[in-house]
Amino acid sequence: xxxxxxxxxxxxxxxxxxxxxxxxxxxxxxxxxxxxxxxSRFFNVGVAEQNMxxxxxxxxxxxxxPFVYSIATFATLRPYEFIRNGPILHQLPVRIVGVGGGxxxxxxxxxxxxxxxxxxxxxxxGITVIAPADYNQARTALETTWELDGPVYYRLGKDEQRLVxxxxxxxSLGRAQLVxxxxxxxxxxxxxxxxxxxxxxxxxxxxxxxxxxxxxxxVSPVPEEDLIxxxxxxxxxxxxxxxxxxxxxxxxxxxxxxxxxxxxxxxRNGVKVPLGAPGGSEAxxxxxxxxxxxxxxxxxxxxxxxxxxx
Amino acid sequence: MASGSILAKxxxxxxxxxxxxxxxxxxxxxxxIADIVAVLYGGAMRIDSPQEKDxxxxxxxxxxxxxxxYAALHLRGWLxxxxxxxxxxxxxxxxxxxxxxxxxxxxxxxxxxxxxxxxAGVALASKLRSSSRRTFVLLSDAECNxxxxxxxxxxxxxxxxxxxxxxxxLNGQQAFGDTQDVLSMSPMAERWRAFKWDVHEVDxxxxxxxxxxxxxxxxxxxxxxxLIARTTFGKGVSYMERQLKWHYWxxxxxxxxxxxxxxxxx
Numbered sequence: 198x199x200x201x202x203x204x205x206x207x208x209x210x211x212x213x214x215x216x217x218x219x220x221x222x223x224x225x226x227x228x229x230x231x232x233x234x235x236x237s238r239f240f241n242v243g244v245a246e247q248n249m250x251x252x253x254x255x256x257x258x259x260x261x262x263p264f265v266y267s268i269a270t271f272a273t274l275r276p277y278e279f280i281r282n283g284p285i286l287h288q289l290p291v292r293i294v295g296v297g298g299g300x301x302x303x304x305x306x307x308x309x310x311x312x313x314x315x316x317x318x319x320x321x322x323g324i325t326v327i328a329p330a331d332y333n334q335a336r337t338a339l340e341t342t343w344e345l346d347g348p349v350y351y352r353l354g355k356d357e358q359r360l361v362x363x364x365x366x367x368x369s370l371g372r373a374q375l376v377x378x379x380x381x382x383x384x385x386x387x388x389x390x391x392x393x394x395x396x397x398x399x400x401x402x403x404x405x406x407x408x409x410x411x412x413x414x415x416v417s418p419v420p421e422e423d424l425i426x427x428x429x430x431x432x433x434x435x436x437x438x439x440x441x442x443x444x445x446x447x448x449x450x451x452x453x454x455x456x457x458x459x460x461x462x463x464x465r466n467g468v469k470v471p472l473g474a475p476g477g478s479e480a481x482x483x484x485x486x487x488x489x490x491x492x493x494x495x496x497x498x499x500x501x502x503x504x505x506x507x
Numbered sequence: 508m509a510s511g512s513i514l515a516k517x518x519x520x521x522x523x524x525x526x527x528x529x530x531x532x533x534x535x536x537x538x539x540i541a542d543i544v545a546v547l548y549g550g551a552m553r554i555d556s557p558q559e560k561d562x563x564x565x566x567x568x569x570x571x572x573x574x575x576x577y578a579a580l581h582l583r584g585w586l587x588x589x590x591x592x593x594x595x596x597x598x599x600x601x602x603x604x605x606x607x608x609x610x611x612x613x614x615x616x617x618x619x620x621x622x623x624x625x626x627a628g629v630a631l632a633s634k635l636r637s638s639s640r641r642t643f644v645l646l647s648d649a650e651c652n653x654x655x656x657x658x659x660x661x662x663x664x665x666x667x668x669x670x671x672x673x674x675x676x677l678n679g680q681q682a683f684g685d686t687q688d689v690l691s692m693s694p695m696a697e698r699w700r701a702f703k704w705d706v707h708e709v710d711x712x713x714x715x716x717x718x719x720x721x722x723x724x725x726x727x728x729x730x731x732x733x734l735i736a737r738t739t740f741g742k743g744v745s746y747m748e749r750q751l752k753w754h755y756w757x758x759x760x761x762x763x764x765x766x767x768x769x770x771x772x773x
Contacts, residue, residue, distance in 0.1 A: 237635070238635075240631075240666075242662060243658075243661070243662070243665075245658035245661070245662065247620075247621075247624065247654075247655040247658055248624045248627070248655060248658035248659050248661075248662050250624070251621055251623070251624020251625045251627070251628060251655070251659060252624055252625075252627050252628035252631060252659075252662065253628060254614075254624070254625045254628055255624070255625040255626060255627060255628020255629035255630070255631070255632060256628045256629075256631060256632050257628075258613065258614070258625075258628075258629065258632075259628070259629055259632030259633070259636070260632070260636075261632060261635075278618060278621075279621060279624070279655075282615065282616075282617075282618055282621060283621070283625065286607075286615055287607055287614065287615065
């Protein structure tokens, strides 16, 4: 996803000289595509994320469109107040690119696991928050949002292979994408864990349980109308995210349901405990937190059974 | 210069008037930088109008001294008396800390340690665009406690941002007392020098010395510049000078009368 994103960014930079790329010394082997083609618009600012956001604020106020790049935790949490008082307060076109949302940096450990990045940025009005589900959607998201007036946060994964069946790279601000339909349950998923959610739905289909899957990549602005339309069809909704259950898509769905008086039950699947040992690979950690296809399949099956008994 | 000349005495008078009218504090910090903003807005900066794209930029990183900045904007004719009189009122654009929504203010500040990074970005943009625009950032000495300042200081030196001028208001005081006692940044000049800046130590209340120092800077090439401006907290009102109380307190009627009289006599 990140390599596709940077390649697409380089194509945009070819057309528009305002586009710059700053990194806090991360992205080795990923950013060369841009750095090699546009050396005067590429800056490795060193391991200093706060300064990177401050510099980007000054550049953006001067007419540039700076993309700032780091691992998702370092891109969002360390410079959070700079993001708040800089691009958001001044409504400037700074683009924050956070790589490795969720557990993608598996064995690197909790310092590298971004499970609150979407939440802390989503609660700020005035910043667009995008969490693509696969690399094709990431490319479309970039191509349709890079020129927005205000700031944008892109939460990217590292995978360049897996595609979400039925998504076909679709993205539209303020919209959600229904990639699979069904009548037993609605699964609403955010981010690169989406293929796991679709795989769970496919496995349940074998047993005759048909689940709909809705991808929410445009977290802010909220795809309110699409969510209302889909949530209204179901008695139970299962949310899935490699993120704390508070603040991310689970909260978002619960808010839309409550705000609009929808009658559905919202079952949130995400990280519910503080980060820490045991560690392991991304696959291990997703399973540990109930986010592997197998665990999601059983969570969905249970939710369907509970719904039938209500 | 004649049309833009600003007297520090007038800045101080406005600081006293407005802080008395609004019944707010931060008076000592505003008085500390009165001479610096008078020099910047009175001739050192190339600023014909707030709308001019390539005018010099000023970032008041120590945002809590904004009243002196408002005074300078008013004395330049960019801020009406009516608007100045809304200072700290409801629905006003003039708060204790400056907001970019006010014409002439480019960046909202108030959280210490952020202005120099932003200034470095502005200066870098000027270099990339081959703009003659220069960027001035005013920091407090205690603000240099913030680690982020040193990220920006390192960055600006590495990229040889010769069009960037930091001014440190070295008044030696912070919110709980003397900087020497709270968290010493001494020797301030040597620290900046070690970070490869072009360092100038100057009397922050000597307008001519400040102007001379700024005009001596090579802003076309070489390292970024810093003026370590030795100042007195509360300068110009003897009972406020070096007194921590005036970081916080508003003036009583008698205190105001005495302060005004002293500033007028100066």
